[in-house]
């Protein structure tokens with residue numbers, strides 16, 4: 001249908017410029033009427049946003065049980081923020097719209113314009129069909145077979161473009177949604193993979209849980225909702241304008257008084273809007289919570305898939321099934337709530353919009369017809385003629401019937417348009433829910449990108465989370481030494497200051513310094529601070545030279561060895577001190593848990609490179625075969641498909657084989673520094689030794705975290721953490737260290753039976769009713785130690801209440817670390 005035809009039709013319908021102005025004025029009046037009657041559109045949107053701007057309840061990974069408390073806190077904060085929340089929705093939507101329609105020249109905008117034109121065309125066709133209705137009925141009443149046949153043919157002819165336009169509207173709506181989605185997804189991925197945001201957002205920041213849900217389902221729901229709402233609002237608005245004008249024109253031509261009809265229509269419209277507003281459930285909030293519960297269910301599923309083997313070994317299907325059912329039931333409960341709320345709401349909506357409006361529509365049509373001049377008619381060209389020009393009075397009945405039918409069709413379309421506009425309220429609330437979820441995700445990504453993290457409850461806003469952080473430094477070295485207590489106290493105060501400023505939104509990266517050097521790694525007074533604010537080690541200083549220096553890093557579990565690597569790799573921020581390191585490409589990190597990517601055997605070795613990178617580096621499959629040989633994995637090439645075999649390598653390879661693949665990556669990438677984090681624990685000691693020697697022969701500097709004494713000989717220096725915040729950096733004298741280790745193991749073996757012997761002695765004393773001098777001595781000694789410790793604590797005037805908490809915590813950690821020491825020692829014995 002061309003635009004000129006549309007213009008013709010408009011002139012036939014007498015839609016003149018004045019008409020359009022009248023229409024706009026009419027609509028404005030209707031808006032005023034709605035406004036005056038209390039249906040404050042702005043307020044509705046504000047309320048919608050208020051409900052939906054609430055950060056969706058997300059249970060913290062480590063804090064799921066406290067979700068109800070968190071909910072309450074969150075709700076309070078939301079209520080407090082409600083006043084300013086209106087702007088937020090607009091800002092968020094504006095920001096997202098700028099992403100999905102980047103410019104007026106973009107293809108998204110072009111498709112949107114096509115979509116709008118199709119909607120205009122559809123409205124025009126509705127008017128044409130309504131008029132045809134009238135002709136058909138008129139010809140039936142007149143018993144005019146010829147006119148009836150002509151009208152029927154025109155009806156069938158109009159059906160072809162009408163159905164195509166209907167289908168095109170749906171097609172374009174989907175197309176718009178898809179294009180918006182693509183834009184948002186690309187934008188989200190770019191942010192997600194910038195500067196390791198994917199790691200930081202889930203490890204250093206606690207605002208977003210189930211990021212996958214937001215990146216997939218929420219973006220899809222937002223874009224579908226936006227595209228749907230656009231067509232659901234544009235078409236009814238067009239319909240209302242055109243139908244109102246047409247009806248107004250017809251009524252005027254027949255000389256009917258339209259005042260009563262307008263008043264009736266306006267009142268019914270107001271009553272409907274008022275009632276629906278009062279009874280409408282908070283759909284935005286409801287869909288937000290539903291999306292969150294879907295996310296939890298999805299993450300429960302993926303956890304089971306990831307850990308299927310471990311769960312199967314433990315026969316852990318019962319608790320897993322219980323958890324899965326729990327997540328599903330939560331989702332079910334939420335969906336049921338929505339279903340029930342919709343049941344009553346939709347019933348009321350249908351009653352008001354279908355039946356009440358139909359009744360009102362009949363009245364509106366009948367009143368002008370009854371009030372009109374006695375004899376009215378419509379010529380075959382569609383023009384209404386007046387009483388004075390009537391030649392054949394017998395036509396009057398058929399004319400009235402035609403007028404009634406046309407008006408009724410138009411009014412039905414008008415009612416339908418109003419119905420859709422009003423039901424869009426529900427869709428706007430839903431859109432607001434998704435807008436918040438998607439925009440909030442981007443906000444967090446951007447924050448994390450700038451190094452701004454929020455830890456603690458995910459339900460708290462940044463500043464609240466910051467001030468509610470529990471500051472618990474774990475440096476315990478000085479606590480064990482009474483002489484250093486005041487110094488310790490001073491240090492703890494410093495830690496508190498560090499931790500507090502770290503989480504009040506300050507870009508803490510700027511407090512520590514990172515410098516890029518050409519060679520060598522050096523740290524000066526660096527603090528290792530966990531994402532939760534615990535200071536694991538302070539004042540760490542050492543230097544690893546590129547040539548002929550290989551550093552062994554050792555210490556009990558949880559002392560900060562891997563964290564040091566996280567800082568060197570740039571995953572954790574440097575909160576204090578100076579870190580000098582060469583560019584990232586010169587350092588290659590192999591983690592404790594081997595990671596296998598999707599793809600071929602070749603892809604596993606060259607990861608994260610792809611085949612193009614490999615070709616550029618002039619590496620071929622022959623080189624890769626040599627590498628496999630170095631790590632004793634040549635047998636993998638004997639299997640079918642050799643290099644191009646694609647399978648799920650994480651399941652196909654054994655634990656040791658996966659670790660060997662990890663080591664093979666070192667030989668492929670040939671970095672300056674290899675950061676190895678206990679990545680050979682499943683490899684036999686002889687092969688492990690060969691691999692380490694080969695790395696050294698390739699002039700790669702080793703930084704190795706290991707508990708195995710068998711690896712000491714490959715290193716020249718040792719960085720030893722004591723698990724209490726202390727550390728020691730010195731030359732590694734392999735011979736004397738091994739001798740000391742042998743002695744330690746021997747003593748451990750000798751002392752391991754003593755606690756049991758003491759226990760048995762006590763039982764014997766009880767049985768015989770005798771005392772033992774040795775037992776007495778050991779009890780006295782332990783009491784004396786206890787007393788000394790208590791005195792030390794009481795004497796220290798400077799220790800305030802906070803410090804008691806810290807001391808208690810620290811002493812717990814001392815005990816734990818002692819245990820850890822024991823465990824490590826046993827590990828060492830096994831390894832030897």
Ligand SMILES: Nc1ncnc2c1ncn2[C@@H]1O[C@H](COP(=O)(O)OP(=O)(O)OP(=O)(O)O)[C@@H](O)[C@H]1O
Nearest residue numbers: 203530531532536556557558559560561562563564
């Ligand atoms: N993402 C995190 N959030 C909060 N605390 C963390 C995080 N990762 C590690 N920690 C804490 O930091 C401390 C040091 O952890 P790290 O992984 O460096 O230990 P490690 O010395 O490598 O131990 P292991 O020998 O067991 O691997 C531990 O107390 C640990 O609980």
